[in-house]
Amino acid sequence: MKNKSLLDNFEEYDDPALYDRENERYKGDIPFLQKWAEKMDGPIIDVACGTGRATIPLGQEGYELIGVDVHQGMLDEAKKKADNLNLNVKWLKQDCTNLDLHVKSSLIYTVGNSFQHFLTNEDQDGLLKSVNRHLKNGGIFIFGTRFPVEEDLIHQSSEEYWRTYPDPETSHEVDVYTISRYDALDQVQHCTTIRKYKDNQGCVIDEKRTNINLRYVFPKEMERLLDAHGFEILHVYEDWNETPITNDSNEMVYVCKKHGDGSTASKAPQKEAREPSLCF
Template identity: 30%
Template sequence: MAVLRAHDRCALHPAPARARRADRGAFLPHAALPADAAAVRAGRGCDHRERSPRQRLARVGGRGDGGARAPGLLPVAGTPRDPRGLSVEAQDLAQYIEPRLYDIAYSWHTADIPFWIARAKQARGPVLEAGCGTGRVLIPMLEAGVDAEGLDLHPGMLEVLKKKAAAAGLAAPVHLADMRDFTMTRRYMLITIPFRAFMHLLTTEDQLRALRCIREHLESRGALVLNLFYPSLARIVEPGEEERVEREFAHPETGLPVTYVSVKREYDRVRQTLRAVMELRESDARGYAGAVHRHRVSLRWTYRFEMELLLRTAGFSRYEVMGGFDGRPLERDTDEMLWTAWKD
């Protein structure tokens, strides 16, 4: 979601040892879906509500835009609602991590993939991943034989995904679409939003639009599964001006050292948003500092009972939350919130 500026591609940076190593686990400010782009088909009618198949075909009772479109594809229109960018803005898309660098930054993160594959197989029906990015989760699902599709707002991410899938001999059915407002011809037994992608929705309105649209695309008794970090007090009151090493790992192609650094973090405790400046710092074969790639990311955190209200307001009457991918209960504010909501 970024086109790196000239100085980002070639600038040298002091050795990463200056940055303070995080005492806790790596902070992942990711999601495949970008944070802040021009409002997409805000809708002139009522928001997403459950409609009968006949109403959907007749375009009755839906978004009210009246225009036919191919499944998943949305024209971009409108302007940002808030000068602080608390809906999706094109300028933040341009500052997000470049697609070719995404897999470098997150190639090491594979611990959650067995969980998503297992849930997809248990669904016993079609699966849709919202915010599929470059296919970190979707491609392993396809390799496991899951009937899965993906959608993402960023075309560059999807191009990388398609190339990776083709290299693996896979057909990857993916759609350029926004999780807040999309239309598919199928209904799904499982819709997933892995890797905290839901946190890129920066307003309550956008969160509800996404949840309602997703619920509309679920089969009866189908489920939505997503994960979020719990907004612990220690996290949101920490000083954000000091550099912090989030992760050190080997480049997946060259084997050379790479350091992922959180340069700056701005916590808005009223709006419940985090805006972070991140750098991917490469080293050369001699161990000297090499290329530095900077990008920005914006997230909104959501509390447990706030999430319950969002799900209920969006029409989900049954849901549960766990404290991690191992199925343990949510008991600590350092746990990962793993939500499942069913369409009954």
């Protein structure tokens, strides 16, 4: 049975080449992942790997990688890039809420705020159960998600400018705008991204719109969720540079450890020394 809430977000990823043009240059999380990879042995699993933005750099360092995603087009693009570099990465199409990889790993991660793609409680439960099942006892799970700050949850009924980037194919500018609506009951933000393509005179000559839904989780909610699925929180940062999280953070980066006895309940998670008093 296909997971509808995951399939609802396919529109944003149906053009893997566009995804890479907009995202591939981001490498901020790679050194962090490499630091943890150095401590591990055996295969490393990249959950919701997309086109391999964070999989391929680790593969180039000689680590054994398994990239898993539900979108075949993204996996095809990842495999093409890996093959061009003669990298032996295993790419698998599976629903990440119901993984069946026949392997245990010391390190599993999901980056690019992919955690927000799991929109329902059932989706989140499925993901964390799958990760726990594929981790060795004491294994590490790393992921990032956006901090639910108030300004991100305000309705934007009109187009709001986000950023401009050069189109690698034409060298012309692309202006990106967003429209969003936040459903407080489901904690899901419904986003429309508008890309306006310009010519060499700066005039808009084309426009592309895509939609995506993103689930937000509050810090205390996340503590309870991870604990219930057998994870101890080792660290929570506001970025991939290991900056301590604060009330003014925009992102939450979690480093979690699977309980050594494989249980799904534990003592209260350890906290960062400077963890804020949280009132996304």
